[in-house]
Amino acid sequence: MKTNRIIQGDALQELQKLPDAVAQAIIADPPYFNVLENEAWDTQWKTSADYLAWCEAWVAESMRVLRDDGLVFIFGQLGKREHTFLHLMSRLTQQHQFHDLIIWDRAVGYDERRDSFTPQYEMVLVMRKGERVKFNKDAVRIPYDAKTIETYLKDKRYKDMDARRAHLEAGKFATNILRVPSLKGNSKEKCGHPSQKPIDLIEKLIACSTDEGDLVLDPFLGSGTTAAATQRLGRQWLGIEKDTAYVQIAQKRLASDPDLFSKS
Numbered sequence: 535m536k537t538n539r540i541i542q543g544d545a546l547q548e549l550q551k552l553p554d555a556v557a558q559a560i561i562a563d564p565p566y567f568n569v570l571e572n573e574a575w576d577t578q579w580k581t582s583a584d585y586l587a588w589c590e591a592w593v594a595e596s597m598r599v600l601r602d603d604g605l606v607f608i609f610g611q612l613g614k615r616e617h618t619f620l621h622l623m624s625r626l627t628q629q630h631q632f633h634d635l636i637i638w639d640r641a642v643g644y645d646e647r648r649d650s651f652t653p654q655y656e657m658v659l660v661m662r663k664g665e666r667v668k669f670n671k672d673a674v675r676i677p678y679d680a681k682t683i684e685t686y687l688k689d690k691r692y693k694d695m696d697a698r699r700a701h702l703e704a705g706k707f708a709t710n711i712l713r714v715p716s717l718k719g720n721s722k723e724k725c726g727h728p729s730q731k732p733i734d735l736i737e738k739l740i741a742c743s744t745d746e747g748d749l750v751l752d753p754f755l756g757s758g759t760t761a762a763a764t765q766r767l768g769r770q771w772l773g774i775e776k777d778t779a780y781v782q783i784a785q786k787r788l789a790s791d792p793d794l795f796s797k798s
């Protein structure tokens with residue numbers, strides 16, 4: 535199968551053409567359903583029941599395409615009143631194996647609600663196919679600063695100081711609350727997609743769930759963030775996207791200097 539390419543088309547139809555058990559990780563950032571009210575791709579279903587049925591179909595195909603020890607990451611966001619993602623999580627976890635629920639802490643609020651707290655997070659539902667999964671916690675450690683290391687090393691409760699030092703120098707394990715600032719309007723990384731995800735966030739999901747050379751699939755590629763992150767980490771990728779304008783944005787992005795989109 536030819537990899538490192540964008541397939542322009544409908545996610546469900548194109549997933550159906552892929553072989554069984556080829557992708558080590560699937561990063562899916564689908565339409566949310568009526569959350570981005572001005573985007574035609576987010577308002578294409580008449581009812582939430584239609585949307586849920588469509589999601590069940592593409593997730594079932596994604597599970598077929600996933601390797602036995604792979605993980606599927608599905609992004610979801612709630613709107614001011616819209617909350618279909620809660621129902622989606624409930625449905626999907628009755629059909630497939632729940633693995634984790636990651637909170638993407640966007641660091642800043644994204645919508646000034648007057649009648650509630652300002653929303654600041656999105657969710658990432660993680661599901662597995664088999665009992666054993668490939669997961670590398672060391673790949674997503676967060677470095678301790680020098681002062682913290684020095685303070686912890688003075689703590690006399692630790693018996694094996696060499697092991698303690700090795701852990702401190704490697705960094706702390708990331709929690710399932712991933713704090714990665716969302717992209718500001720003037721970010722160098724921004725390339726014209728209304729729900730473009732930060733490459734640093736996608737990179738964490740790929741780094742923990744795949745090894746070099748593994749295949750990462752994104753059925754809703756948008757501006758190409760998954761492909762860019764995958765390329766940067768030395769994995770293979772395959773992206774599906776329906777909209778011609780976004781396919782062109784992603785192609786341009788991937789052909790440009792990687793430093794342009796590496797940091798905001």
Ligand SMILES: C[S@@+](CC[C@H](N)C(=O)[O-])C[C@H]1O[C@@H](n2cnc3c(N)ncnc32)[C@H](O)[C@@H]1O
Nearest residue numbers: 544545563575730731754756757759775776777
């Ligand atoms: C939330 S966005 C993905 C953004 C992407 N993660 C990024 O960082 O740029 C969802 C994308 O799904 C695409 N889309 C909507 N319906 C689709 C379908 N049936 N098949 C494939 N792509 C679709 C939209 O055009 C949109 O680009």
